[in-house]
Amino acid sequence: MSDPTRFIPVPTPETAHFWEGARAGELRLQRCADCRKAYFPPRAFCPECGSREVRVERASGRARLYSYVINHLPAPGFTAPYAIAVVELEEGPRMMSNILDCPQTPEALVLDMPLEVTFERLSDEISLPQFRPAKGRAA
Amino acid sequence: MTPNSVAIVGAAETTELGRIPTLSQIGLHADAALNALADAGLTIQDVDGVATAGHNAVEVAHYLGIAPSWVDGTSVGGCSFMVHVRHAVAALEAGLCRTVLITHGESGRSKLGRYGPSIAPALFDQQFEQPYGVTAPPNRFTLPVLRKMKDDGLTEEQLAMVAVVQREWAAFHPRASFRDPITVEDVLNSRMIAWPFRLLMCCLVTDGGGALVLTTADRAKDFPTRPVYVRGVGEGAETPVVSQMKDFGSSAAFRTSGRLAFESAGIAHSDVDHLMIYDAFAHLPVYGLEDLGFVGRGEGGAFIAEGHTRPGGRLPLNTNGGGLSYMHSGMYGMYALQEGVRQMRGVSPAQVEGAKISLVHGVGGMFAASGTVVLSNEA
Numbered sequence: 001m002s003d004p005t006r007f008i009p010v011p012t013p014e015t016a017h018f019w020e021g022a023r024a025g026e027l028r029l030q031r032c033a034d035c036r037k038a039y040f041p042p043r044a045f046c047p048e049c050g051s052r053e054v055r056v057e058r059a060s061g062r063a064r065l066y067s068y069v070i071n072h073l074p075a076p077g078f079t080a081p082y083a084i085a086v087v088e089l090e091e092g093p094r095m096m097s098n099i100l101d102c103p104q105t106p107e108a109l110v111l112d113m114p115l116e117v118t119f120e121r122l123s124d125e126i127s128l129p130q131f132r133p134a135k136g137r138a139a
Numbered sequence: 140m141t142p143n144s145v146a147i148v149g150a151a152e153t154t155e156l157g158r159i160p161t162l163s164q165i166g167l168h169a170d171a172a173l174n175a176l177a178d179a180g181l182t183i184q185d186v187d188g189v190a191t192a193g194h195n196a197v198e199v200a201h202y203l204g205i206a207p208s209w210v211d212g213t214s215v216g217g218c219s220f221m222v223h224v225r226h227a228v229a230a231l232e233a234g235l236c237r238t239v240l241i242t243h244g245e246s247g248r249s250k251l252g253r254y255g256p257s258i259a260p261a262l263f264d265q266q267f268e269q270p271y272g273v274t275a276p277p278n279r280f281t282l283p284v285l286r287k288m289k290d291d292g293l294t295e296e297q298l299a300m301v302a303v304v305q306r307e308w309a310a311f312h313p314r315a316s317f318r319d320p321i322t323v324e325d326v327l328n329s330r331m332i333a334w335p336f337r338l339l340m341c342c343l344v345t346d347g348g349g350a351l352v353l354t355t356a357d358r359a360k361d362f363p364t365r366p367v368y369v370r371g372v373g374e375g376a377e378t379p380v381v382s383q384m385k386d387f388g389s390s391a392a393f394r395t396s397g398r399l400a401f402e403s404a405g406i407a408h409s410d411v412d413h414l415m416i417y418d419a420f421a422h423l424p425v426y427g428l429e430d431l432g433f434v435g436r437g438e439g440g441a442f443i444a445e446g447h448t449r450p451g452g453r454l455p456l457n458t459n460g461g462g463l464s465y466m467h468s469g470m471y472g473m474y475a476l477q478e479g480v481r482q483m484r485g486v487s488p489a490q491v492e493g494a495k496i497s498l499v500h501g502v503g504g505m506f507a508a509s510g511t512v513v514l515s516n517e518a
């Protein structure tokens with residue numbers, strides 16, 4: 001399913017752990033040992049307090065639909081209309097995502113609905129964290 | 140800064156606006172610059188400071204034949220020109236230069252001689268947003284709005300009214316791209332771009348440019364036009380990627396920039412006779428009114444829908460028709476400043492009678508940065 005038209009991210013040293021985790025089917029966050037905040041996107045220090053005492057941890061993968069648009073403009077590797085969303089992870093940080101396994105309509109995409117992480121393989125190196133409606137929970 | 144220490148003594152847009160197949164990006168910078176210098180009765184020999192955004196500032200200076208002793212290439216999106224005004228005030232007050240030229244040119248529609256696809260590329264964008272099919276401002280700048288609609292009660296009809304009211308203002312301007320009246324139904328029935336945003340809630344894409352000439356207030360009376368004083372300035376920045384904006388219903392960059400502008404100008408909200416809020420999309424005037432403190436959180440949409448910002452309303456807003464109807468090359472901030480200057484000179488086709496203070500507020504990127512300028516026609 002490697003799609004040559006999709007934009008493939010290129011990891012940097014500071015983000016490599018995130019993309020290695022995604023390839024292994026894990027959503028990884030970093031957490032500050034000093035102020036205890038979890039944060040995203042990845043970097044080698046805490047953006048809340050500046051501490052370098054940070055650890056990589058596996059996120060629960062649970063999130064809620066925070067905001068989105070349903071894009072009707074053409075985009076390489078995508079079939080419009082499709083949702084571009086921001087999800088809020090259970091741990092606090094927010095990240096961009098598409099919403100998979102769900103009709104791309106305002107009726108189906110309800111703000112605050114529970115979501116769970118899944119991974120979309122873009123290449124041998126890169127699997128993209130994506131979210132879909134949580135299974136076994138009321139939408 | 141000291142209020143009114145610096146004045147805008149030259150201001151102009153490009154000779155044409157809209158579709159300009161005869162000029163590339165740098166040609167638009169130069170056309171606007173020469174027009175603004177002519178407006179001030181100056182030539183390139185008089186300029187010793189150059190600021191621009193979206194283009195190499197040294198290339199702009201060299202192209203014009205200027206070897207400046209002060210240069211500012213701050214490029215933080217469409218509000219960069221408001222930020223340049225702030226930086227120019229500091230430089231002029233400090234005596235770093237005597238005459239500053241701020242230029243903008245952008246071949247947004249014809250795409251002639253453009254730089255790369257992004258004016259402010261960001262590493263986080265390339266790894267954590269672009270893979271999700273964000274391609275352009277219409278599908279990323281709009282991302283926080285659904286959250287604001289749920290949390291703050293903003294409605295699609297209120298967003299549509301932003302476009303309707305600004306079209307009323309555009310009707311006054313012969314140079315506006317779109318001047319025919321529209322209704323809320325027209326807006327809601329226009330082509331879907333990125334739900335809930337329809338075509339008429341999104342800015343134009345046109346070619347054009349503009350430029351400003353600034354100098355110290357003690358020289359301001361030597362020029363042919365009525366001086367427009369810089370009474371206050373502010374700037375702020377938050378995040379290069381909209382997904383990391385802390386509060387989806389309020390811009391931290393707007394709040395910081397607005398607060399600094401009011402504080403430095405020493406004015407109250409009731410002193411503002413005329414307001415410009417950069418409107419790349421219909422939600423921006425709503426965020427602007429709230430974050431600048433003209434209304435409370437969640438009140439911006441209703442304030443516009445009730446008609447307070449339309450012709451005859453108590454707070455005339457975006458009197459050129461804005462990016463939605465007047466023009467939008469990509470970095471619209473310069474055109475908001477131009478309308479602020481016209482209002483303070485008393486020469487806008489949509490003149491607010493007796494206006495003494497104009498506040499011009501800009502956004503850069505997708506809520507990435509902000510710049511605010513308070514203009515006055517009284518020293």
Ligand SMILES: [Zn+2]
Nearest residue numbers: 032035046049
């Ligand atoms: Zn910390």
